[in-house]
């Protein structure tokens with residue numbers, strides 16, 4: 001059995017023969033749905049998320065580039081909107097490739113890779129003006145039976161060097177935030193964005209549980225290949241490993257979520273946790289013609 005790919009109405013979706021599926025908007029190359037073989041949704045998507053390209057999607061996996069958050073003291077990106085322009089630009093679908101892979105009993109495809117592209121020519125005038133550099137992004141979404149991989153190749157198509165940050169802003173769906181613990185962040189340094197002034201701390205040797213608003217940028221002590229695991233009621237649900245993405249942002253708006261016009265239901269914070277793989281501490285510098293690659297592998301453990 002083959003992978004079923006549809007590319008219509010500014011969306012690309014793929015379903016594996018075993019039932020796993022993924023749905024991606026060309027708007028921001030935003031993954032808005034990832035389901036397991038039983039059709040269970042793994043990502044949180046706000047009931048009021050804009051899916052018409054009118055604003056960044058509140059949920060799923062938005063792609064943050066070339067700046068994480070706002071960088072007022074970074075001249076080259078200071079005038080860009082929060083999290084940059086990638087998640088609010090129209091990407092091109094570059095095509096797909098499937099792989100039989102090992103372990104296929106029914107001769108069906110065991111994974112499918114969907115590629116998306118964005119370059120300076122895809123940007124609106126405001127973005128081109130705010131960040132006048134020639135660049136190329138190729139974002140690959142690979143759906144497998146065990147999980148989802150998202151990786152991006154960043155290329156400097158220009159004549160001079162520039163620098164960027166990149167992050168995959170994954171909203172994981174969970175049943176009850178009060179039962180969630182995150183491991184893999186133990187003894188890591190982290191920036192707490194909720195303190196004034198913003199502070200740098202070191203996390204304890206215990207797993208992280210969440211009982212109030214959290215907005216932290218961790219640099220896990222174990223490095224990118226050490227898994228960060230989201231567990232619920234003691235059972236692992238998602239395991240995240242990274243390639244070239246040294247930071248992990250943990251965010252839950254808690255009851256402040258209700259103050260965001262596109263966050264619904266108001267108590268939706270109980271059903272989500274953002275654990276975001278990124279290269280967001282400092283800046284990645286690319287010389288003319290150079291490329292950089294980074295990505296995450298999310299294994300659906302349950």
Ligand code: TA6
Pocket residue numbers: 056069082083169193215249251274276
């Ligand atoms: O990922 C954490 C964060 O930077 C938070 O500070 C919060 O702003 C969140 O991203 C959502 O940002 P957005 O621009 O999507 O509302």
